[in-house]
Structure formats: structure tokens, C-alpha cells
Amino acid sequence: MAEIAVFTENLSKTYGWLLWKKKTPSLTDLNLSIPKGVVFGFLGPNGAGKTTTIRLLMDLIKPSAGTALILGKPTSDHDVKERVGFLPDCPAFQPYLTANEFLNICAKLLRVPSGERKKRIADVLETVNMTEHARSKLGGFSRGMTQRIGIAQAILNNPDLLILDEPLIGLDPLGRQELKNIILSQKRRGTNVFFSSHILSDVEKMADYVGILNRGKLLCYGTLDELLGDTGHKAKIRPGMDDMAKDLLSDATSSTKLADGGWELVFNSGAAIDQKLKSLKSAHPEAIDISSSKENLEDFFFRKIGITKQNDV
Amino acid sequence: MINETMAIASGTWRRMLRVRAVYFLIVCVFILIGSAYNYNILSMGEHKPLMIDVSLVLNTVAAILIAISVSFEIPRELREGVASTLLTKPLGRTEYLVGKLVGTSIAGFIICGLIALGFFVIFSFSFNEQVLTSMIQGHLLVLFSVIPMTALAVLFSVFIPEMLAALVTAAVIWFTHNSPVLLSSSATKFLYGGIVPDLNLFNLKAQAVYTSSISWAYLGTAFAWGIVYSVFALAIASLIFSYKDLK
Numbered sequence: 001m002a003e004i005a006v007f008t009e010n011l012s013k014t015y016g017w018l019l020w021k022k023k024t025p026s027l028t029d030l031n032l033s034i035p036k037g038v039v040f041g042f043l044g045p046n047g048a049g050k051t052t053t054i055r056l057l058m059d060l061i062k063p064s065a066g067t068a069l070i071l072g073k074p075t076s077d078h079d080v081k082e083r084v085g086f087l088p089d090c091p092a093f094q095p096y097l098t099a100n101e102f103l104n105i106c107a108k109l110l111r112v113p114s115g116e117r118k119k120r121i122a123d124v125l126e127t128v129n130m131t132e133h134a135r136s137k138l139g140g141f142s143r144g145m146t147q148r149i150g151i152a153q154a155i156l157n158n159p160d161l162l163i164l165d166e167p168l169i170g171l172d173p174l175g176r177q178e179l180k181n182i183i184l185s186q187k188r189r190g191t192n193v194f195f196s197s198h199i200l201s202d203v204e205k206m207a208d209y210v211g212i213l214n215r216g217k218l219l220c221y222g223t224l225d226e227l228l229g230d231t232g233h234k235a236k237i238r239p240g241m242d243d244m245a246k247d248l249l250s251d252a253t254s255s256t257k258l259a260d261g262g263w264e265l266v267f268n269s270g271a272a273i274d275q276k277l278k279s280l281k282s283a284h285p286e287a288i289d290i291s292s293s294k295e296n297l298e299d300f301f302f303r304k305i306g307i308t309k310q311n312d313v
Numbered sequence: 314m315i316n317e318t319m320a321i322a323s324g325t326w327r328r329m330l331r332v333r334a335v336y337f338l339i340v341c342v343f344i345l346i347g348s349a350y351n352y353n354i355l356s357m358g359e360h361k362p363l364m365i366d367v368s369l370v371l372n373t374v375a376a377i378l379i380a381i382s383v384s385f386e387i388p389r390e391l392r393e394g395v396a397s398t399l400l401t402k403p404l405g406r407t408e409y410l411v412g413k414l415v416g417t418s419i420a421g422f423i424i425c426g427l428i429a430l431g432f433f434v435i436f437s438f439s440f441n442e443q444v445l446t447s448m449i450q451g452h453l454l455v456l457f458s459v460i461p462m463t464a465l466a467v468l469f470s471v472f473i474p475e476m477l478a479a480l481v482t483a484a485v486i487w488f489t490h491n492s493p494v495l496l497s498s499s500a501t502k503f504l505y506g507g508i509v510p511d512l513n514l515f516n517l518k519a520q521a522v523y524t525s526s527i528s529w530a531y532l533g534t535a536f537a538w539g540i541v542y543s544v545f546a547l548a549i550a551s552l553i554f555s556y557k558d559l560k
Contacts, residue, residue, distance in 0.1 A: 015558075055558075055559070058397075059401070060397050060558070060559040060560075061558040061559065062556070062558065078403040078404075078405070081401065081402060082402075086398075086401040088394055088397060088398060088401075091398060092394045092395045092398070094395060096327065097324060097327065097328075101327070105321075105323065105324050108317070108320040109317055109320050109402035109404050110402055111403060
């Protein structure tokens with residue numbers, strides 16, 4: 001258990017307590033075991049139960065059944081909360097406080113030593129590019145600025161576990177890139193990161209482990225390598241080998257002319273094409289590179305939740 | 314625990330003391346207190362007791378409004394998710410409620426204290442007399458009453474939406490300020506068995522106005538009772554809050 005950052009066993013949540021009202025199961029028998037030192041991306045359509053899971057982990061709501069442990073301790077443990085940073089999906093803070101005052105309150109609650117608070121607050125404000133707004137009232141902040149302050153309060157205590165609920169929402173492209181850099185720098189620090197997102201491409205780039213939730217049930221989780229299957233081959237052809245590329249075009253499912261004049265072709269698996277590529281590689285080892293082509297996360301996601309993706313016309 | 318509680322308290326009293334309308338209202342209170350001096354003829358020479366009475370009534374109203382404000386604040390923070398951000402830190406739900414009570418009480422002491430001081434200054438200038446101990450004691454009791462009233466507001470705000478919580482708090486405060494009248498009915502006597510506070514304990518306007526001495530022991534007892542009742546109300550609030558799902 002010491003090597004597990006987040007552990008859940010049959011974790012379930014059903015909302016509603018009135019006897020005569022229909023109960024809505026929001027989460028059913030969630031079993032997760034996320035190792036330490038990884039970035040975990042939690043995916044699912046709207047209403048899948050991602051935020052419910054995160055609220056259960058943060059002890060904001062009580063489970064109907066099952067258990068959850070974070071960093072090996074129960075979610076209600078105050079000592080473990082000292083080591084966790086949390087960003088809610090729509091962060092809201094006291095509007096009458098300045099950014100400095102709010103972060104100072106958070107620092108006190110997180111038991112940051114008084115001698116270090118000022119420096120820590122200045123550092124996190126600089127990290128999220130909000131130093132110039134330190135003395136401005138939170139009520140006057142835009143959505144993106146509020147999100148940045150939310151990130152600042154989440155990393156204030158140099159957490160061992162960072163839990164982020166839809167962290168990229170509300171950020172402009174620059175802000176999104178900054179947040180991705182923050183997540184990756186936290187990972188390099190050894191922080192475990194658990195985040196939920198709708199933006200599949202970002203999850204694919206940042207996450208080591210991915211879990212997909214739909215209608216309260218975990219459909220799958222594991223590393224991207226484990227989850228994304230091989231769909232065929234990818235061939236990279238050197239510039240100046242247009243004849244070879246033209247020969248292969250009819251078998252390719254997609255082709256891209258690269259900026260340097262070379263070609264990138266994708267093929268489905270098949271005995272004939274496999275043999276053809278093998279022969280070309282033997283004959284012209286320098287001219288062509290062949291690798292396995294993996295399914296992308298978006299296709300995998302839609303396949304798992306049972307929705308047919310409509311290709312753009 | 315104390316650090317966390319005071320962190321919440323500091324955010325709370327900062328909010329209250331930054332509302333500009335508070336200072337506008339304090340100025341209005343001073344004007345109303347001072348204008349009592351001009352009712353010499355209308356009050357048939359009783360303008361001095363009138364001024365004392367007006368100051369105590371307005372200070373009580375201010376105390377009630379301060380206490381009720383927390384019944385807007387807690388539900389709003391719960392609804393908007395502000396409380397959730399704080400409660401994911403090493404902060405117990407009880408500490409959050411205690412912090413709200415302490416912060417509101419501090420703000421109440423400051424605001425009601427300002428009103429009392431303003432009255433003392435106005436009274437001294439108007440009548441060229443020293444402020445009597447009974448007047449100070451009357452205002453002190455108003456300050457003390459902030460604590461149990463705020464505890465009531467905190468209790469209702471953890472399970473009732475903001476507008477309704479404010480109305481219920483106001484109704485209970487009115488009800489419990491009128492215990493001498495209402496306790497004539499045996500049906501209401503049961504409620505004063507400790508379920509609702511008897512806020513009339515903090516109302517010594519008659520003694521203050523007519524300068525009858527009030528024993529300091531009584532003030533101490535009223536204060537201690539207010540603390541005990543607040544602990545009782547907070548314990549119930551804490552129990553309810555511990556089971557509440559937060560946004």
C-alpha cells in the first residue's frame with residue numbers, strides 16, 4: 001500500500017436520501033490502484049462520475065459503499081490532506097480577499113511554516129504568472145485568472161499528490177501550455193498527478209496511466225501502451241523515394257507528405273502488406289523506416305464508450 | 314486546530330469589515346442617537362433616557378444584522394464551492410464552523426463596540442455628563458449577545474438555503490428576545506428548556522436607561538451562558554454538517 005498513490009475498492013456513490021425518490025447511482029464499484037510517481041488521466045463523458053470520484057477522494061462527499069485511500073491513508077485523515085493539492089472543476093474563492101490574503105489563509109491551513117509562507121506564496125504566484133495581481137481582489141478576476149489562482153493554491157504545499165478536476169478549462173492556449181508544464185514539472189519532482197479531462201489529446205500527451213469511466217463504471221484503466229492496441233504499421237520514407245511511396249499509396253489508409261519531401265504512410269495489418277514492407281526494408285534499409293501504428297486515444301475512447309465517431313466531412 | 318480556526322475567522326471578519334455599507338450604517342446610527350437630543354420637547358424632558366434607549370436598541374439591531382449575515386455567507390460558500398476548496402485542506406468541518414462563529418463575533422464586537430463608543434462620546438458631549446456604569450454594562454451585554462445569535466445563525470445555515478436560513482434566524486432571535494411576553498403561555502415554556510436561547514437575558518435596557526445598577530456577576534453569568542449555549546448550538550451544527558455532501 002505504501003507504493004500506491006490512490007486506491008479504491010468497490011467505491012460507490014448513490015445520491016438521494018429521500019425514501020420515496022428514485023436513487024441515482026453516480027459511481028458503481030470503482031476499483032483503482034494507481035502507483036506512485038505517475039500522471040493518471042481520468043476520462044469520461046459528461047455525467048460519467050469523474051467529479052464524483054474526485055469529491056470522494058477529497059472527502060467532500062461520503063461514499064455509499066466501498067473504501068478509498070490516498071497515499072495509503074483514509075481520505076478524512078488531516079495529515080494526508082496536508083500532502084495533497086486539489087483544484088476543483090470550477091474554482092471559487094472569497095471575492096473580498098486579495099490573492100495574497102487567500103493564499104496566506106491556504107498556507108496557514110496547509111501548515112506551511114510561518115517563516116516560509118511569504119516566499120512560498122511569491123513562488124507559486126510567479127509559477128502561475130499572477131505576481132502582478134497579488135494585491136488584487138479575487139472578485140475581480142477573470143475565469144482564467146481564477147483558474148491560475150486555483151492552481152497556485154493547489155501547489156502551495158509542494159504536494160505529494162495533486163488532484164485536478166478539469167484543470168484546462170477556462171485557460172487560453174498559453175495558460176494551457178503553462179499548466180501542462182506545471183504538471184510535468186510536478187511529475188519530475190516526484191508528485192503523483194491525478195487529473196480528469198475531456199481533452200483527449202492533452203491526456204494522451206501528459207498521462208502515463210489512463211482510466212475511462214462511463215455511467216459510473218470504470219471501463220478500463222492502465223498505461224497507454226497497454227490500452228492502445230496495434231492497428232497496423234507506419235512507414236516513413238526518405239525524401240527522393242517518391243516512386244516507392246507511389247507504389248505503396250494504394251495500400252495505405254492514410255498518407256502525409258512531410259515538410260522535408262519524405263512520406264509518412266499508415267497501413268492496416270495484413271499478411272500481404274506486411275510482406276511487401278518487409279521486402280522493401282530488406283532491399284532499401286536506409287530508405288524506409290517501419291514501426292507499429294497504434295490506435296489513438298480518441299478512437300480508443302469512442303470505441304470503449306460505444307459511440308461511433310462521425311468523421312469530419 | 315486553533316491556527317486553522319483563526320485562519321477561517323480572519324477571512325470572515327475581513328469580509329465583514331470591508332463592506333462599506335457597514336460604515337454608512339454606523340454613521341446613520343450615530344446620527345439617530347445624536348438626534349435624540351433634539352426630542353427634548355416631544356419627549357417631555359426625557360430625551361436623555363430616550364438617547365440611551367435608542368443607542369441600545371440600534372446596537373441590538375446591529376448585533377442581530379451581524380449575526381444574520383453569517384446565515385447568508387455559509388450557504389453561499391457551500392453553494393458556490395468556496396467552502397469545498399477550504400475543506401480539502403487539513404481543516405475539519407467543525408473548525409470551519411467555529412472559525413465562522415469566531416470571525417463573525419470579532420466583527421460584531423468591533424462594530425457594536427464602535428457604536429457603543431460613539432454613543433458614549435455623543436452622550437458626554439450632549440449632556441456634559443460622565444457615562445454611567447449601567448450604560449456600559451447595557452452595551453456590553455449587547456456585545457455578548459452576538460455570540461449565541463451567531464451560533465444560531467450558523468446552526469440554521471448548515472442545512473437551510475441562505476434566504477430561508479436568514480428568515481428563520483431572524484424569527485428565532487425575535488422570538489427569544491420576547492421571552493417575558495411569550496413565556497406567559499405555557500405552550501412556549503417548553504421551548505425555553507434549552508432548545509432555543511433566552512436572548513432576553515442580554516436585554517437590560519430598562520436598568521441601563523434608568524441607571525439601576527447591574528451586578529457584574531450577572532454579566533459574567535450571561536456571558537458564560539451565551540458561551541455554553543453557543544457550544545450546544547455548534548455541536549448540533551457540526552453533527553449535521555459532518556454528514557452533508559459538499560459541492
